[in-house]
Amino acid sequence: MNQGERIEKGIVLRAINYQESDKILTIFTADEGKIVAKLKSCRQPKAKLKFAGQPFCFAEWTLVQKGEHCIVANALEIESFFDISLDYDKLIVASCLLEMCDYVLNPEEPSGALFVELLKCLKMLAYHTPQPQIVFCKFALDLFDLSGYKIELDRCKQCNGEFNTHIIFDYDLGGFICGMCPCSAGKEISLGALKSLNIIQNTEIERLDSIKINDINLKEISSVLAENFAFRFNKHIKSLKV
Numbered sequence: 165m166n167q168g169e170r171i172e173k174g175i176v177l178r179a180i181n182y183q184e185s186d187k188i189l190t191i192f193t194a195d196e197g198k199i200v201a202k203l204k205s206c207r208q209p210k211a212k213l214k215f216a217g218q219p220f221c222f223a224e225w226t227l228v229q230k231g232e233h234c235i236v237a238n239a240l241e242i243e244s245f246f247d248i249s250l251d252y253d254k255l256i257v258a259s260c261l262l263e264m265c266d267y268v269l270n271p272e273e274p275s276g277a278l279f280v281e282l283l284k285c286l287k288m289l290a291y292h293t294p295q296p297q298i299v300f301c302k303f304a305l306d307l308f309d310l311s312g313y314k315i316e317l318d319r320c321k322q323c324n325g326e327f328n329t330h331i332i333f334d335y336d337l338g339g340f341i342c343g344m345c346p347c348s349a350g351k352e353i354s355l356g357a358l359k360s361l362n363i364i365q366n367t368e369i370e371r372l373d374s375i376k377i378n379d380i381n382l383k384e385i386s387s388v389l390a391e392n393f394a395f396r397f398n399k400h401i402k403s404l405k406v
């Protein structure tokens with residue numbers, strides 16, 4: 165390693181074209197959080213690091229600071245997660261996960277736990293056959309948890325009472341409340357959908373391909389979680405199609 169260089173393992177969250185043949189990458193690194201780095205000349209036809217300019221690319225990055233810019237000096241691919249791009253539904257969900265990470269991470273603020281969750285979810289999508297939206301729900305639940313917005317599924321967030329048939333997700337509170345409690349901005353969900361969410365919460369990422377949720381419930385909980393993301397982080401997930 166040359167002087168001034170550092171090596172980081174990380175996943176490309178975003179890659180935008182810059183000038184004639186460069187790209188500006190947003191890389192989620194395991195140890196340093198989100199880093200923005202310039203990948204030079206990667207859009208030329210025979211560029212050695214062409215592969216590194218793609219979202220999802222998981223690589224070992226050699227980075228060097230030049231003035232105020234961080235430059236990619238080299239990249240060794242660990243996994244491309246190329247298989248995700250072969251399935252439209254998987255690609256949509258995986259793109260949502262990258263987008264969510266990009267929004268919640270502050271530059272160079274380490275978030276090792278979220279990095280591990282992302283990696284596990286991408287592996288599940290690339291190498292197994294889960295219902296893709298289950299992976300979205302699992303990742304969203306874990307992301308809220310890691311960000312201090314854990315969603316409790318067992319009791320009413322307001323009165324701590326048990327749920328009966330009338331359940332509402334209260335967006336201001338960021339949790340489920342019972343039908344007895346007042347709510348200003350919320351969405352009613354079915355008991356079946358709440359049970360599905362419980363199953364997802366209690367299943368490890370590596371086993372998400374072993375559970376099956378009906379499409380109606382899955383749609384219900386995906387949209388509640390996406391709305392909650394918008395309320396908590398003030399950002400709509402653009403990649404999402406629910």
Ligand SMILES: [Zn+2]
Pocket residue numbers: 320321322323324325341342343344345
């Ligand atoms: Zn209540």
